[in-house]
Amino acid sequence: MKSEENRFEKLTRPEVNKFIEKNVNKSIPDLILKGSPFKHIDIKDIINQIIGKEKAKKKLPHWYKNEKVIYPSKLNLEQTSSEITALHKSKLVSCQTLLDMTGGFGIDSYYFSKKVISLLYTELNSELCRVVKHNIKAFGIDNFEIKNEDSIDFLQKNSQIYNWIYIDPSRRNEKTKVFQLKDSLPNIIEHLEIIERKSERFMLKTSPMYDIDMGYKELKGVKEIHIISVKNEVKELLWIIDWRKQNSKTIKIYNYQTKKRYSYTSIDENEEQLVRIKLTTCCQxxxxxxxxxxxxxxxxxxxxxxxxxxxxxxxxxxxxxxxxxxxxxxxxxxxxxxxxxxxxxxxxxxxxxxxxxxxxxxxxxxxxxxxxxxxxxxxxxxxxxxxxxxxxxxxxxxxxxx
Ligand SMILES: C[S@@+](CC[C@H](N)C(=O)[O-])C[C@H]1O[C@@H](n2cnc3c(N)ncnc32)[C@H](O)[C@@H]1O
Structure with a gap:
């Protein structure tokens, strides 16, 4: 653990950062060939930071700006929420306790931590936990607890009931991308009962490919669905679940241009289409x-x-x-x-x-x-x-x- 802290500390030194900045968008094979210009710093770690910075520039500008940030592998970075969508989710909660059962690179957790008294991040991958621990320190956050363990096991062992539980399941299975809940990790469908027992409210992020009608069948207590797009590309479906409620077909649609500028449409499917839309020849x-x-x-x-x-x-x-x-x-x-x-x-x-x-x-x-x-x-x-x-x-x- 100590050596890991040392590794991260070395990677974020000003002179190393300068080199990383200078080489963003440069040819990776050329950099590998030249090798690391710093004693005791592996070129692989430097390249990981370069790729991380490239990816973070648009998706995670707040992270990009912080020179102390360590990036995870490309695959883990691809799986994270963007700042825009994470901020959206955080606006839906304001409570004492939130458990993020699929912490990942911690983008969602970071924004949730600003809206809750105590945030618990659980993650299977130990490297990710170390990276997030370092970054949380870099951002000076102190209500963010990290547990490197299987979140389902954790729920089963503990008696606490959380105000909110959040899950953004892993949608990669043996290197292929999946979008059904039963194929994602953890398998929410199998563990819905324990999640219900341990939370007052539950927020689930699914792939934009996930079928909404299927969700209504597989889940219960659906209060709202949020369809979140960034620049007209659907990025995620959010299922807001209140266990006390019957499924309600309220769909809220957000299309973000920037963090603050977005268009919003709300539809209640219960107003059902009794009237069919009329057809016509092309008008003006x-x-x-x-x-x-x-x-x-x-x-x-x-x-x-x-x-x-x-x-x-x-x-x-x-x-x-x-x-x-x-x-x-x-x-x-x-x-x-x-x-x-x-x-x-x-x-x-x-x-x-x-x-x-x-x-x-x-x-x-x-x-x-x-x-x-x-x-x-x-x-x-x-x-x-x-x-x-x-x-x-x-x-x-x-x-x-x-
Ligand atoms: C899609 S990523 C989450 C990204 C995260 N929301 C973010 O903003 O960075 C899913 C993560 O869930 C983790 N995971 C999958 N099953 C888990 C389990 N049973 N317990 C804890 N973590 C799990 C994976 O290792 C992966 O890092």
Whole structure:
């Protein structure tokens, strides 16, 4: 343990840090060949710090800025929450005790520790525990206890009941990525009963690939689901569980641009779609709803809420003659709608840059690009290929950038 502390201390010395900073984004094989310029510091450790810094710059800027931080292996770093999503979760709790049963690199735990009196981090991997212990000291946090053990065993041995338990299960199994709860570690489905006994509330993070209907079947007490996107890419599904409650189908959708700036939509599936969305030919404006809304599966409900219609039952493009800037999604002003004649299109776009969208259409955008031999680019000009109620159409449109 002492030698590990020494190793971390050496790695974060100013001169070593300077070297690491200088070599961020440089060729790793070249660095390995040159070897470590510092006596008693392994080049492998230096390279790990370089890769860690590269990854942390965008995902974990607060960590990146702290020169004392030690990074775990690339694989562990890939599995961590980003600062934006960790901060989101921490805003949902304010209590005495929280147990994080899958501590990892401790990003979620770090933010939770700011909102609770005492935070218990449990983690199977001893190297991760050592790294986190060092980093917590570097950030000067003192309500953060670390236990290097199997969190399920820990729960079984202890009688304490936590205000909150949080789990972000490991979604890697023998090197392949998994997204079902039964394949993740720990297996929540097998241990739901003990988690229920030992917590008042439970927060579970699942993969964006995890099916929401499946979650309602596998879990109980679901109070809310949060679908969290960063820059319109769904990053995580959060299941907020209050054991005293029946499953409620309230879905909250957040799309973060920065830590503080985000759009928010809430849908209650209990308001169920009694009315089906109307279909129509393309109107003056087209709307492509945010990916979080598409993930919720309640996109038509949102469409109805904004008085939109759809181009075809299975074509996820919404339309209106009104320009509705508050819609959570991309907005296009339609210039023309025509049956598809590739020869004509090719001729019309020759020498121009264009963006392609394919919706419920037999060719995807790569195939369309090959067929049209066009140059992709430009800020606002789009050709949208889609199945509509009139048949396949190409829609020429301009993206309205807010
Ligand atoms: C997805 S990562 C968690 C990342 C973490 N939320 C963060 O922000 O850094 C999952 C972690 O759970 C740990 N783990 C899996 N099963 C465990 C168990 N039974 N007890 C304790 N830790 C476990 C894995 O070693 C892995 O580090």
């Amino acid at each position: 404006y087209l709307y492509e709803l945010d990916s979080g809304i598409m993930k919720s599966g309640l996109n038509d409900l949102i469409g109805i809420r904004y008085d939109l219609k759809k181009l075809e039952q299975h074509t996820n493009l919404y339309t209106s003659d009104k320009k509705i800037l508050s819609i959570p999604g991309k907005i296009y002003k339609v210039k023309s709608v025509e049956p598809i004649n590739y020869k004509k299109i090719k001729k019309a776009i020759k020498g121009y840059q264009i963006n392609l969208i394919s919706k419920n259409f037999q060719l995807n955008t790569d195939e369309l690009q090959k067929k049209l031999k066009c140059t992709i680019g430009g800020k606002s000009d789009y050709l949208i290929f889609a199945k509509t109620i009139e048949g396949n159409r190409v829609i020429e449109a301009t993206r309205i950038v807010l």
